[in-house]
Amino acid sequence: MPLSEHEQRMLDQIERALYAEDPKFANTVRQTNPGVHYKRWIIKAVIGFVLGMGLLLLGLLLGGPDASLALPVTISVLGFIFMLASFLMGANAWRKATGGAEAMLAEAENEPKKRKGDKRPGMMNRFEERWRRRQQGEE
Incomplete structure:
Protein backbone atom coordinates (compact mmCIF):
# COMPACT_ATOMS: atom_id res chain seq x y z
CA MET A 1 0.00 0.00 0.00
CA PRO A 2 1.63 3.25 -1.08
CA LEU A 3 2.07 6.10 1.35
CA SER A 4 0.08 9.28 1.00
CA GLU A 5 1.89 12.47 0.11
CA HIS A 6 1.73 13.71 3.71
CA GLU A 7 3.06 10.41 5.07
CA GLN A 8 5.89 10.40 2.55
CA ARG A 9 6.90 13.95 3.58
CA MET A 10 6.85 12.94 7.25
CA LEU A 11 9.01 9.89 6.51
CA ASP A 12 11.51 12.01 4.57
CA GLN A 13 11.66 14.49 7.44
CA ILE A 14 12.32 11.68 9.94
CA GLU A 15 15.07 10.28 7.70
CA ARG A 16 16.77 13.69 7.43
CA ALA A 17 16.62 14.11 11.21
CA LEU A 18 18.15 10.66 11.69
CA TYR A 19 20.97 11.44 9.27
CA ALA A 20 21.62 14.75 11.06
CA GLU A 21 21.70 13.09 14.50
CA ASP A 22 23.70 9.94 13.78
CA PRO A 23 24.91 9.55 10.20
CA LYS A 24 26.89 6.36 10.91
CA PHE A 25 23.84 4.56 12.38
CA ALA A 26 21.56 5.82 9.61
CA ASN A 27 23.97 4.57 6.97
CA THR A 28 24.21 1.16 8.66
CA VAL A 29 20.44 0.82 8.91
CA ARG A 30 19.94 1.84 5.30
CA GLN A 31 22.42 -0.76 4.02
CA THR A 32 21.18 -3.66 6.17
CA ALA A 101 3.36 -14.44 6.54
CA GLU A 102 2.35 -12.01 3.80
CA ALA A 103 1.31 -14.88 1.53
CA MET A 104 -0.84 -16.39 4.28
CA LEU A 105 -2.53 -13.03 4.94
CA ALA A 106 -3.18 -12.46 1.25
CA GLU A 107 -4.67 -15.95 0.92
CA ALA A 108 -6.91 -15.39 3.94
CA GLU A 109 -8.16 -12.08 2.50
CA ASN A 110 -9.07 -13.70 -0.83
CA GLU A 111 -10.95 -16.55 0.85
CA PRO A 112 -14.72 -15.97 1.04
CA LYS A 113 -16.09 -15.39 4.52
CA LYS A 114 -18.18 -18.21 5.94
CA ARG A 115 -21.13 -17.43 8.13
CA LYS A 116 -21.62 -19.37 11.30
CA GLY A 117 -25.12 -20.38 10.23
CA ASP A 118 -23.84 -22.16 7.13
CA LYS A 119 -22.45 -25.01 9.23
CA ARG A 120 -25.68 -25.87 11.05
CA PRO A 121 -27.50 -29.09 10.28
CA GLY A 122 -30.74 -29.13 8.28
CA MET A 123 -33.01 -29.53 11.29
CA MET A 124 -31.85 -26.24 12.82
CA ASN A 125 -32.39 -24.45 9.52
CA ARG A 126 -35.96 -25.80 9.37
CA PHE A 127 -36.65 -24.65 12.94
CA GLU A 128 -35.33 -21.17 12.17
CA GLU A 129 -37.39 -20.99 8.99
CA ARG A 130 -40.53 -21.95 10.91
CA TRP A 131 -39.73 -19.33 13.55
CA ARG A 132 -39.30 -16.63 10.89
CA ARG A 133 -42.61 -17.55 9.27
CA ARG A 134 -44.40 -17.36 12.63
CA GLN A 135 -42.89 -13.96 13.35
CA GLN A 136 -44.00 -12.69 9.95
CA GLY A 137 -47.50 -14.08 10.48
CA GLU A 138 -47.44 -16.61 7.68
CA GLU A 139 -48.52 -19.61 9.82
Missing part, protein backbone atom coordinates in the same frame (compact mmCIF):
# COMPACT_ATOMS: atom_id res chain seq x y z
CA ASN A 33 19.11 -6.29 4.43
CA PRO A 34 16.37 -7.77 6.68
CA GLY A 35 16.93 -11.19 5.11
CA VAL A 36 20.41 -11.30 6.67
CA HIS A 37 18.86 -10.88 10.12
CA TYR A 38 16.50 -13.82 9.57
CA LYS A 39 19.31 -15.99 8.17
CA ARG A 40 21.24 -15.41 11.39
CA TRP A 41 18.23 -16.54 13.39
CA ILE A 42 17.93 -19.66 11.23
CA ILE A 43 21.60 -20.49 11.80
CA LYS A 44 21.18 -19.97 15.55
CA ALA A 45 18.11 -22.21 15.49
CA VAL A 46 19.99 -25.00 13.70
CA ILE A 47 22.83 -24.79 16.21
CA GLY A 48 20.33 -24.81 19.08
CA PHE A 49 18.55 -27.82 17.60
CA VAL A 50 21.82 -29.75 17.35
CA LEU A 51 22.75 -28.80 20.94
CA GLY A 52 19.31 -29.89 22.13
CA MET A 53 19.71 -33.20 20.35
CA GLY A 54 23.10 -33.58 22.04
CA LEU A 55 21.51 -32.98 25.45
CA LEU A 56 18.79 -35.49 24.67
CA LEU A 57 21.31 -38.14 23.67
CA LEU A 58 23.50 -37.35 26.68
CA GLY A 59 20.54 -37.92 28.95
CA LEU A 60 19.84 -41.23 27.25
CA LEU A 61 23.47 -42.31 27.56
CA LEU A 62 23.65 -41.36 31.24
CA GLY A 63 20.53 -43.38 31.99
CA GLY A 64 22.34 -46.72 32.22
CA PRO A 65 20.98 -49.68 34.18
CA ASP A 66 22.80 -48.78 37.42
CA ALA A 67 22.23 -44.99 37.39
CA SER A 68 19.47 -43.07 39.12
CA LEU A 69 16.80 -41.87 36.70
CA ALA A 70 16.28 -38.31 37.96
CA LEU A 71 19.27 -36.62 36.35
CA PRO A 72 19.23 -38.38 32.94
CA VAL A 73 15.49 -37.84 32.51
CA THR A 74 15.84 -34.17 33.42
CA ILE A 75 18.68 -33.71 30.93
CA SER A 76 16.72 -35.50 28.21
CA VAL A 77 13.59 -33.43 28.82
CA LEU A 78 15.59 -30.19 28.79
CA GLY A 79 17.24 -31.28 25.54
CA PHE A 80 13.87 -31.98 23.97
CA ILE A 81 12.48 -28.62 25.09
CA PHE A 82 15.59 -26.90 23.72
CA MET A 83 15.15 -28.73 20.40
CA LEU A 84 11.48 -27.75 20.21
CA ALA A 85 12.14 -24.10 21.02
CA SER A 86 14.95 -23.96 18.45
CA PHE A 87 12.75 -25.54 15.80
CA LEU A 88 9.94 -23.05 16.43
CA MET A 89 12.37 -20.13 16.37
CA GLY A 90 13.88 -21.37 13.10
CA ALA A 91 10.49 -22.02 11.50
CA ASN A 92 9.34 -18.51 12.41
CA ALA A 93 12.52 -16.96 10.99
CA TRP A 94 12.19 -19.08 7.83
CA ARG A 95 8.58 -17.97 7.37
CA LYS A 96 9.57 -14.31 7.75
CA ALA A 97 12.62 -14.66 5.48
CA THR A 98 10.62 -16.23 2.66
CA GLY A 99 7.64 -13.90 3.04
CA GLY A 100 5.29 -16.66 4.14
Whole structure:
Protein backbone atom coordinates (compact mmCIF):
# COMPACT_ATOMS: atom_id res chain seq x y z
CA MET A 1 0.00 0.00 0.00
CA PRO A 2 1.63 3.25 -1.08
CA LEU A 3 2.07 6.10 1.35
CA SER A 4 0.08 9.28 1.00
CA GLU A 5 1.89 12.47 0.11
CA HIS A 6 1.73 13.71 3.71
CA GLU A 7 3.06 10.41 5.07
CA GLN A 8 5.89 10.40 2.55
CA ARG A 9 6.90 13.95 3.58
CA MET A 10 6.85 12.94 7.25
CA LEU A 11 9.01 9.89 6.51
CA ASP A 12 11.51 12.01 4.57
CA GLN A 13 11.66 14.49 7.44
CA ILE A 14 12.32 11.68 9.94
CA GLU A 15 15.07 10.28 7.70
CA ARG A 16 16.77 13.69 7.43
CA ALA A 17 16.62 14.11 11.21
CA LEU A 18 18.15 10.66 11.69
CA TYR A 19 20.97 11.44 9.27
CA ALA A 20 21.62 14.75 11.06
CA GLU A 21 21.70 13.09 14.50
CA ASP A 22 23.70 9.94 13.78
CA PRO A 23 24.91 9.55 10.20
CA LYS A 24 26.89 6.36 10.91
CA PHE A 25 23.84 4.56 12.38
CA ALA A 26 21.56 5.82 9.61
CA ASN A 27 23.97 4.57 6.97
CA THR A 28 24.21 1.16 8.66
CA VAL A 29 20.44 0.82 8.91
CA ARG A 30 19.94 1.84 5.30
CA GLN A 31 22.42 -0.76 4.02
CA THR A 32 21.18 -3.66 6.17
CA ASN A 33 19.11 -6.29 4.43
CA PRO A 34 16.37 -7.77 6.68
CA GLY A 35 16.93 -11.19 5.11
CA VAL A 36 20.41 -11.30 6.67
CA HIS A 37 18.86 -10.88 10.12
CA TYR A 38 16.50 -13.82 9.57
CA LYS A 39 19.31 -15.99 8.17
CA ARG A 40 21.24 -15.41 11.39
CA TRP A 41 18.23 -16.54 13.39
CA ILE A 42 17.93 -19.66 11.23
CA ILE A 43 21.60 -20.49 11.80
CA LYS A 44 21.18 -19.97 15.55
CA ALA A 45 18.11 -22.21 15.49
CA VAL A 46 19.99 -25.00 13.70
CA ILE A 47 22.83 -24.79 16.21
CA GLY A 48 20.33 -24.81 19.08
CA PHE A 49 18.55 -27.82 17.60
CA VAL A 50 21.82 -29.75 17.35
CA LEU A 51 22.75 -28.80 20.94
CA GLY A 52 19.31 -29.89 22.13
CA MET A 53 19.71 -33.20 20.35
CA GLY A 54 23.10 -33.58 22.04
CA LEU A 55 21.51 -32.98 25.45
CA LEU A 56 18.79 -35.49 24.67
CA LEU A 57 21.31 -38.14 23.67
CA LEU A 58 23.50 -37.35 26.68
CA GLY A 59 20.54 -37.92 28.95
CA LEU A 60 19.84 -41.23 27.25
CA LEU A 61 23.47 -42.31 27.56
CA LEU A 62 23.65 -41.36 31.24
CA GLY A 63 20.53 -43.38 31.99
CA GLY A 64 22.34 -46.72 32.22
CA PRO A 65 20.98 -49.68 34.18
CA ASP A 66 22.80 -48.78 37.42
CA ALA A 67 22.23 -44.99 37.39
CA SER A 68 19.47 -43.07 39.12
CA LEU A 69 16.80 -41.87 36.70
CA ALA A 70 16.28 -38.31 37.96
CA LEU A 71 19.27 -36.62 36.35
CA PRO A 72 19.23 -38.38 32.94
CA VAL A 73 15.49 -37.84 32.51
CA THR A 74 15.84 -34.17 33.42
CA ILE A 75 18.68 -33.71 30.93
CA SER A 76 16.72 -35.50 28.21
CA VAL A 77 13.59 -33.43 28.82
CA LEU A 78 15.59 -30.19 28.79
CA GLY A 79 17.24 -31.28 25.54
CA PHE A 80 13.87 -31.98 23.97
CA ILE A 81 12.48 -28.62 25.09
CA PHE A 82 15.59 -26.90 23.72
CA MET A 83 15.15 -28.73 20.40
CA LEU A 84 11.48 -27.75 20.21
CA ALA A 85 12.14 -24.10 21.02
CA SER A 86 14.95 -23.96 18.45
CA PHE A 87 12.75 -25.54 15.80
CA LEU A 88 9.94 -23.05 16.43
CA MET A 89 12.37 -20.13 16.37
CA GLY A 90 13.88 -21.37 13.10
CA ALA A 91 10.49 -22.02 11.50
CA ASN A 92 9.34 -18.51 12.41
CA ALA A 93 12.52 -16.96 10.99
CA TRP A 94 12.19 -19.08 7.83
CA ARG A 95 8.58 -17.97 7.37
CA LYS A 96 9.57 -14.31 7.75
CA ALA A 97 12.62 -14.66 5.48
CA THR A 98 10.62 -16.23 2.66
CA GLY A 99 7.64 -13.90 3.04
CA GLY A 100 5.29 -16.66 4.14
CA ALA A 101 3.36 -14.44 6.54
CA GLU A 102 2.35 -12.01 3.80
CA ALA A 103 1.31 -14.88 1.53
CA MET A 104 -0.84 -16.39 4.28
CA LEU A 105 -2.53 -13.03 4.94
CA ALA A 106 -3.18 -12.46 1.25
CA GLU A 107 -4.67 -15.95 0.92
CA ALA A 108 -6.91 -15.39 3.94
CA GLU A 109 -8.16 -12.08 2.50
CA ASN A 110 -9.07 -13.70 -0.83
CA GLU A 111 -10.95 -16.55 0.85
CA PRO A 112 -14.72 -15.97 1.04
CA LYS A 113 -16.09 -15.39 4.52
CA LYS A 114 -18.18 -18.21 5.94
CA ARG A 115 -21.13 -17.43 8.13
CA LYS A 116 -21.62 -19.37 11.30
CA GLY A 117 -25.12 -20.38 10.23
CA ASP A 118 -23.84 -22.16 7.13
CA LYS A 119 -22.45 -25.01 9.23
CA ARG A 120 -25.68 -25.87 11.05
CA PRO A 121 -27.50 -29.09 10.28
CA GLY A 122 -30.74 -29.13 8.28
CA MET A 123 -33.01 -29.53 11.29
CA MET A 124 -31.85 -26.24 12.82
CA ASN A 125 -32.39 -24.45 9.52
CA ARG A 126 -35.96 -25.80 9.37
CA PHE A 127 -36.65 -24.65 12.94
CA GLU A 128 -35.33 -21.17 12.17
CA GLU A 129 -37.39 -20.99 8.99
CA ARG A 130 -40.53 -21.95 10.91
CA TRP A 131 -39.73 -19.33 13.55
CA ARG A 132 -39.30 -16.63 10.89
CA ARG A 133 -42.61 -17.55 9.27
CA ARG A 134 -44.40 -17.36 12.63
CA GLN A 135 -42.89 -13.96 13.35
CA GLN A 136 -44.00 -12.69 9.95
CA GLY A 137 -47.50 -14.08 10.48
CA GLU A 138 -47.44 -16.61 7.68
CA GLU A 139 -48.52 -19.61 9.82
